Amino acid sequence: MKKHVYPFGQKPQFSPNEKWFSFFKNDQWVLFDLTNKTETWTDSILSAQFALNGEITLLRHKNHPDKLTVYNNKNKNELTINHTTNFSISPDKENMVVIQQNDSLFNLLLVDLKQPDKPTLLKEKINHSSNFRWSDSGNLLAFYEETKSIKGEYKDHILHCLDLKENTKNKILYSEKLNKDYYLNSHVITFSKDETTINFMAFPKDESHKIIDPQIWRSSDAIHPPVGETYNKRWLISWDLTNGKLTPISDQSYLMATGDYQHFFTLNNKNYQPSFKYGNFYNDIISRNSKTGKTKIIDNEFIVLTRLEVIATSPKENYFTWIKEKDWWVYNSEKDEKTCITCGIKDEFAIPVDSENSLNVPYGTAFYSKDNNNIILTSKHNIWIYNFNDNDIQPLFKDNKNYNYQIESAKPEWLDSRGENYNLYKKPPVDLENGLFVVQYDLNTNNESLYLYETGNELKFITSSLHKISSPRKAGDAIVYTLSNYNLPPQIVYWKNGKETIMKQSNKQQQNYYWGHSELLTYPGPYGTTLKGILFYPGNYNPDKKYPVIFKIYSEVNITALKDYIPLTLQNSVGWNNFVFTTQDYFVFMPDISYKLNHTGESALKSVLAGVDAINKIRGVDTSRMGLFGHSFGGYEASYIATQTDKFKTIVCFAASQDLSSNYLSIDDGKRFNYFRFEHNQYRITAPYYSHIFLDNSPILQAHKINTPMLLIAGTNDNRVDWKNSIKMQLALTRLEKKSTLLLYKDEYHVFTEKHNQIDISKKMMEWFNYHLKDKSKPHWN
Numbered sequence: 001m002k003k004h005v006y007p008f009g010q011k012p013q014f015s016p017n018e019k020w021f022s023f024f025k026n027d028q029w030v031l032f033d034l035t036n037k038t039e040t041w042t043d044s045i046l047s048a049q050f051a052l053n054g055e056i057t058l059l060r061h062k063n064h065p066d067k068l069t070v071y072n073n074k075n076k077n078e079l080t081i082n083h084t085t086n087f088s089i090s091p092d093k094e095n096m097v098v099i100q101q102n103d104s105l106f107n108l109l110l111v112d113l114k115q116p117d118k119p120t121l122l123k124e125k126i127n128h129s130s131n132f133r134w135s136d137s138g139n140l141l142a143f144y145e146e147t148k149s150i151k152g153e154y155k156d157h158i159l160h161c162l163d164l165k166e167n168t169k170n171k172i173l174y175s176e177k178l179n180k181d182y183y184l185n186s187h188v189i190t191f192s193k194d195e196t197t198i199n200f201m202a203f204p205k206d207e208s209h210k211i212i213d214p215q216i217w218r219s220s221d222a223i224h225p226p227v228g229e230t231y232n233k234r235w236l237i238s239w240d241l242t243n244g245k246l247t248p249i250s251d252q253s254y255l256m257a258t259g260d261y262q263h264f265f266t267l268n269n270k271n272y273q274p275s276f277k278y279g280n281f282y283n284d285i286i287s288r289n290s291k292t293g294k295t296k297i298i299d300n301e302f303i304v305l306t307r308l309e310v311i312a313t314s315p316k317e318n319y320f321t322w323i324k325e326k327d328w329w330v331y332n333s334e335k336d337e338k339t340c341i342t343c344g345i346k347d348e349f350a351i352p353v354d355s356e357n358s359l360n361v362p363y364g365t366a367f368y369s370k371d372n373n374n375i376i377l378t379s380k381h382n383i384w385i386y387n388f389n390d391n392d393i394q395p396l397f398k399d400n401k402n403y404n405y406q407i408e409s410a411k412p413e414w415l416d417s418r419g420e421n422y423n424l425y426k427k428p429p430v431d432l433e434n435g436l437f438v439v440q441y442d443l444n445t446n447n448e449s450l451y452l453y454e455t456g457n458e459l460k461f462i463t464s465s466l467h468k469i470s471s472p473r474k475a476g477d478a479i480v481y482t483l484s485n486y487n488l489p490p491q492i493v494y495w496k497n498g499k500e501t502i503m504k505q506s507n508k509q510q511q512n513y514y515w516g517h518s519e520l521l522t523y524p525g526p527y528g529t530t531l532k533g534i535l536f537y538p539g540n541y542n543p544d545k546k547y548p549v550i551f552k553i554y555s556e557v558n559i560t561a562l563k564d565y566i567p568l569t570l571q572n573s574v575g576w577n578n579f580v581f582t583t584q585d586y587f588v589f590m591p592d593i594s595y596k597l598n599h600t601g602e603s604a605l606k607s608v609l610a611g612v613d614a615i616n617k618i619r620g621v622d623t624s625r626m627g628l629f630g631h632s633f634g635g636y637e638a639s640y641i642a643t644q645t646d647k648f649k650t651i652v653c654f655a656a657s658q659d660l661s662s663n664y665l666s667i668d669d670g671k672r673f674n675y676f677r678f679e680h681n682q683y684r685i686t687a688p689y690y691s692h693i694f695l696d697n698s699p700i701l702q703a704h705k706i707n708t709p710m711l712l713i714a715g716t717n718d719n720r721v722d723w724k725n726s727i728k729m730q731l732a733l734t735r736l737e738k739k740s741t742l743l744l745y746k747d748e749y750h751v752f753t754e755k756h757n758q759i760d761i762s763k764k765m766m767e768w769f770n771y772h773l774k775d776k777s778k779p780h781w782n
Contacts, residue, residue, distance in 0.1 A: 003503070004032065015054025016093070020073050022048055027062050031073060040076070051093045052113045058087070058096070068098065070116040079116045081109075088132035097122065097141060099129055110164065122162060129160075133189040139165050142198055144186040154205055157184040161198060161241060171241055178202050178246070181232060193260035193316070197290055198239045199249070204232030222273035224673050236264070238290035247293050259316035259372070263333040264288045267304060276675050285322065287333050298331050298338060299324065303360040310360060315429040316372040319388075323362045326350045328377055330386075341386045341393055347379040356555065356682040367410050370429040376436065378405060383438050396453055402444055408437040408472050437472040446520060446562065450481060463495060468563040484565040486518040486536070514539030516582040518562050523614035526606035531592035533611050534562050539583045541620060548625035548773035549587035549615065551608060551648075552576065554634035555682060557592045573751040574631040574654055575713070575761035584766065586773075589615055593637070598687045601640035601697040608641055623647075625773045629765075631655055632721060632750065633682050636699065639729065642710060643702035650772035652765060654713040655750050657721050658729040660698035664689045669719035669750070703732040709739040711768050713761060715748025741768075741782050 009030075012023040021032040029045035032038075044062040051058055059069040068084040071077075085106065086099040098109045098119070108123035132143045141164060144157040156175050163169035175183040185203040192199070209229045217226055233251040240247070249255075252266040265287055269275070272282035285299045302324055304310050312321040318333040327342045328349060342349050351361045364378025375386045377393075383405050386393040397405070410428045430436055432455045440449040448469045450462040463469070465483060472481040477496060480503070484490040489507035493500050516537040525531035534557055538547050568579040578588050591611035595603040608628075615621045628651040630638030635656025642651045657663045660683075666674050678685045687693035695701055710733060714726035726742055733740035743764065745757050752758050770776035 006030070011048075013048075013050065015050045015073070017054040020050070020054055020057075022050075022057065024048075029059065031057065033073075049089070051089055051096070053093065056113060058089070066101070070111075070113065081111075081116075081119075085128070086130060086132075088134070090134050090138040091136060092138055095138065097132060122164075122167075123160075131186045131189060133191065135191040135195045136193070137195065139163065140191060140195055142189045142191070144184065144189075146186075154183055154185065154203065157186055159184055159189075159198070159200060159239070171244075173239055178237070181205055182235065190257065190261045192238075192262045192290070194262070196241055197262065198241065199257070199261055199290065200237055200239065202235045202237050204234065206232060222270075224274050224276075225667055225671065240291070247290055249288055249290055256311065256313050256320075258313045258318045258320060258333065260318050262290050263318045263320070264290065265311075265313065265320050267302070271300070276673075276679065281676065281680075285320075287320070287331065289333065296336070299329070309362045309365040312366040312368065312375075312427055314368050314372055315370065319368070319372075319375075321366045321368075321375060323350055323360060323366075325360065328362075328366060328375075330375065339391070341375065342377065342379075342384070345379070345384070345393070347382055347384075347395075347399075349377065349379045358681060364405075364407060365427060367407060367427060367430045370431040371433070372429075374432060376407060376430055378407060380404065383407065385432075396438065396451075396459055397440070402442060404441040404443060406439045406441070408439050408450075408470065409435070435474050437474075439469050446559075452479070463493075463500065468560075468565075485563050486565060487515040489565060514541075514583070515579075516541060520559070520562050521614050523610060525592065525594045525610045526603065527594060527596055529594040531594060531607060531610060531614075532557055532559065533589055533591040533614060534559070535615060535618065536578050536582050536588040536590075538585045538587060538620075540585070543619040545620055546622040546625075547585055547587050547620050548627065548769075549589055549621050549623070550581060550627040550629055550769060550773075551611065552578075552588060552590050552634070553593065553604065553608060553628065553630045553637055554632075555593050557590050561590060570759045570762040571755055572758055572762050573753070575752070575758070575765045576629060576631070577762065580762065580766065581769075584770075586769070587615070587618075587621055595684050598685055598693050599697070600684050601637070601644075601699070603684075604637035605641050605644050608637075609645070609647070612647060625649060627651070627769050627773050629654070633657070635721075636660075636683075639699040639710075640697065640702075642708050643699055643705045646707050648708055650709045650711065650769065652711045652713070652768065653726075653729075655715070655718055655721050655723070656699075656712070656725060656729075658698075658725040659700045660685075660694065661689055662728075663722065663725065664694075666722055700729055700732055703729065703738070704736055706733065706736075706738050709772060710741070711765070712740065712742040713745075714742070715745045715750070715752060715757075717747050718750045720750035 006025060009023045009025050014021050019034055021034055023030050027044050029042045029048050031040040046060040046062040046065060049058045055073060057071045057073055059071050061067045066083050068081045068087055070079040081098055083101040084098050085101055087096050089096045094113055096111050096113060098111055100107045100109055102125055105125040106128060107121060109119040110122050111119045127146045129143050129145045134141055141162045143160055145160060147156045147158060159173040161171040181204055182202040183205055187201040190199045209231045211229050215226055215228055235251045236249040238247040238249055249264050250266050254267045256265045265285060267283040268286055269283045271284060272278045275281050281303060282301045283304060284297045285302050287296045287298050310323050320331045322329055326349060327340050329338060329340050331338045349362055351363060363380050367376045373388055377384045381401055381403060383396040384393050409430050436453040438451045440451060447464060447466055449464040450469045450472060452460045452462055462479060467483040467485045467488060470482045472479055479495040481493055482490050483493055489510055491502050492504040494503045516539045519535045521533045521535055523531055566577060566579060569577060581588050589611060591608055593604050593607040612623060616623050626648045628638050628648045631654040635653040638651050639653045639656050639658055664674055664678050668674055677683050685694055685697060712726045712730055714723040716723055730740055730742040748757055752761060767779040771778050
């Protein structure tokens with residue numbers, strides 16, 4: 001296998017026909033011929049995009065951004081279109097439209113990429129246009145054209161729909177067709193699958209938020225807290241191209257479209273307010289047909305807290321999938337049918353209660369197959385494939401409670417702005433023809449195995465490793481994947497016919513440094529439980545030496561941290577990085593916390609002390625020099641522990657809740673009341689906020705018992721846990737003449753976002769622990 005190495009190369013891409021590979025180095029564009037192994041370097045290129053199955057590349061020039069070059073990758077011929085401001089390629093990559101400046105106006109050209117020298121004029125002397133959207137067939141093209149009308153804060157637009165096969169069917173939509181308070185803005189456009197409707201967003205002319213003054217808070221109100229401001233919402237509108245009818249779809253922020261872009265789903269909680277009366281954040285799931293305008297509630301009492309895992313829509317057709325209580329359901333909006341596809345299966349599809357005490361959390365998200373014939377689901381001990389044609393669901397693996405599974409072929413991801421399905425995240429479909437990759441986890445040995453499933457073929461074992469297996473990709477008969485571990489930087493592995501070759505090892509320099517290793521411990525916990533904890537060893541570990549240890553706590557330990565490779569850096573949003581401490585001769589221990597309802601503080605204390613007993617048996621651990629760190633909920637737990645034991649020489653609490661009564665009776669950064677965090681979330685306290693049981697969990701009411709030096713950290717923009725909690729605890733400890741220091745960072749949030757503050761807090765935490773656990777000099781800032 002021959003390697004071609006390009007230091008500082010960026011934006012790599014293969015052509016669709018796999019004949020070419022291109023990338024950028026500085027402002028040079030490099031085209032590599034994979035057949036002849038030759039390179040072509042071109043200066044001052046801004047962007048490059050393959051088209052026509054990879055036969056050509058479309059180039060924008062850095063020094064002349066108004067030049068668009070059609071570059072023939074094989075014969076090197078070039079055709080330049082001048083005065084271009086924008087272009088868009090058709091779905092089949094064989095045509096493109098180009099906006100070409102014509103004096104102060106613009107022309108819209110259609111270019112056949114097989115004959116780029118013979119463009120067709122679609123529109124002449126129009127205003128600036130943008131946001132081009134092709135229908136799947138490539139026969140229709142929609143876009144926005146700016147108008148000359150600028151009224152107040154907004155710029156109006158015209159929505160065009162061009163029929164590229166029959167221009168007599170071209171359509172135009174003006175803002176005057178909308179409600180008088182709305183206008184057309186350049187935003188996401190989608191075609192329905194049958195190409196008879198266009199969906200677009202209508203923007204209010206006045207989006208300003210009007211403060212309600214005075215606010216009126218009534219205990220009888222359904223909404224808590226009350227709305228503090230009013231504003232006009234954006235609306236999703238469907239435009240019927242056959243008759244010009246406009247159908248409002250929704251003004252809800254939580255909105256999803258199926259792949260046919262004719263059926264939409266929203267959530268509505270108005271029937272479950274105030275939520276504390278109903279015991280959770282319930283919603284109705286509502287289906288809306290853009291053609292008929294028909295609206296229907298398809299399920300009720302559905303729990304969702306903006307999680308990616310609980311909802312999915314089909315990529316092509318009209319299916320909607322969700323998990324409720326313990327089973328997955330599918331709604332066929334075309335047939336108006338709702339089906340439970342996992343009822344009767346003994347395996348578990350939802351975690352009874354997750355680490356944050358939340359309900360309705362599946363073991364894995366639901367993915368649709370690319371052909372829309374299947375849904376792939378993850379249960380506690382298997383992967384299941386549901387077939388729409390047969391209405392049948394089958395497991396991929398034999399029943400075995402010793403294994404967990406994870407789909408590696410697709411990952412849900414958050415988007416910076418609303419995507420084409422009108423939501424803030426997307427779930428790519430899985431191509432079962434090309435293969436479904438699944439990683440199997442052995443719960444007894446922590447071994448991982450990679451399997452490949454292809455439609456019509458037997459499940460195929462690929463490889464097994466004690467390292468973490470991730471990011472598998474298939475290319476013909478070969479497979480490429482990544483191996484990594486706590487102390488192994490990611491390496492890219494090439495697999496073919498059972499033979500593995502390391503293609504690339506990242507961070508080779510790390511082998512010159514002591515890095516330590518991680519170990520999973522199992523030990524008895526409180527309330528008759530068995531706990532797990534991850535111990536990270538000092539880099540240059542010597543069992544005959546004694547090392548200080550820092551406990552990092554939050555909730556149930558995430559076992560994946562055992563193998564997570566985390567780059568060594570001081571740029572950490574909460575000031576914490578395991579490697580920063582283990583490379584400075586510290587043990588780090590991350591213990592499980594087992595909870596008893598209404599005794600959250602006590603649960604953290606007993607679980608942590610059980611962890612102390614467990615690591616006390618490890619050679620080299622010095623339990624006379626222990627520190628404790630927690631952030632957010634972990635900061636609360638650490639602060640409570642400080643009121644109950646003197647075993648730790650110092651404790652650091654970052655963004656911690658110190659006054660539980662005040663926190664309970666407050667509003668968070670999502671403008672939700674904080675009752676739910678106690679009654680239905682991680683605090684696990686259902687006792688009344690005025691009861692002794694509730695108050696006994698509050699650190700600030702027991703601050704007089706603290707004898708351990710405390711470091712408190714907060715940012716003045718933290719509204720998740722009110723930063724004044726840290727001030728209150730600092731004032732309490734000051735008045736009680738206890739040893740404590742508060743670091744208050746101006747304009748920082750629940751996690752720090754400014755690079756210089758991230759580095760500063762990481763350094764200060766290290767200096768603090770060094771002083772208290774290693775007898776180093778006292779920090780100059782303390």
